Amino acid sequence: MFIGAQVSLYPMTSDFVDVITTGLDALTPYKGDLRIETDDMSTLMVGAPEPLFDAIRDLFAASAKRPEHVTMHVTLSRGCPGEPDDPSCRCETLERAQDQTLTERQQLAAQAVKNAPELGVVIDVQFSLYVMGAGQHMNEIYGCIDFLKDSGTFHKSKNFCTRLRGDAGAVFETLRQGFLRFGPAEGHVTIDLTASANSPSLG
């Protein structure tokens, strides 16, 4: 299994380099657990979902606590057949999911969101979950949408994606649960995610 993300932070300010540097500093505690490589378009993070989602959450939360409007785009992937197996990506939640029904996975996901830490910053997220290579992929998608609607972070459905809103702790736990507990445990699942904070046009 290979699990990781391409992450880009977009501060809507002329001091964008400074905000990006602040965000990247929040990744320091995770450098032992994740492979992190930055180029001119995005930062690659590879590793298990626990440090991976925590790192992305802390990167965005640190930036969102500043006053400027900031957004982030993340492409998350697990189980891509084109990527090599990586022992650092091993995930017990995924291994156990193979023997769990959709209902059990929905309950475990809901509990995890309830237990999420509070980070003290409210964010907006818009995301799409993609389950590849499975004939019944829409069953898993609809099962995930049911979980999302009861998660406490659900904001609204839109064409092609779902909006979440809430504390960064609960929102990123919702995303991690969606990523891990829906779609085949050994399958190829991706998330296309946009986060936003301090938007002047917030509806």
Add this chain to the structure above:
Amino acid sequence: MFIGAQVSLYPMTSDFVDVITTGLDALTPYKGDLRIETDDMSTLMVGAPEPLFDAIRDLFAASAKRPEHVTMHVTLSRGCPGEPDDPSCRCETLERAQDQTLTERQQLAAQAVKNAPELGVVIDVQFSLYVMGAGQHMNEIYGCIDFLKDSGTFHKSKNFCTRLRGDAGAVFETLRQGFLRFGPAEGHVTIDLTASANSPSLG
């Protein structure tokens, strides 16, 4: 068939509202052919791939011609089983693709990129193509990657995505061809796309 995109423009400047307004002005010629709805996180565009990709291209090209660093995120989708059929999205390229081999589709895609208009602005793109609900989805992905590598806009492969670089005309034609000619013609295909221009950290 339902085809469309959620589009967000991110100018890295404190005058971001002005740049976004400039970009949205470039959509005016397409308002008859596309359904366009903007909220606080993204702009929904629904319609056939010809005006759809042209509109997204012109939106970004207009912004990229300004001096500021600007990025754009686009979530593209065709054939999502959860969306209603929409006659305005009808696409001859997709209808013909049902009877074409992978090799034929690769040749037609390459020719379309050669015929693309030149817009006079060089951009960077990073994207992932997802083919859902098909057991052989990786064959179509690898077929698309072969097309990309010969397209003239290929820059490099990265984990989870592919980088393109070139004139906005050729780059967006490459994306449209990838979106339409790979994966089942009646299937659910999506693209997770990030574009960038005027980056100070361009490698």
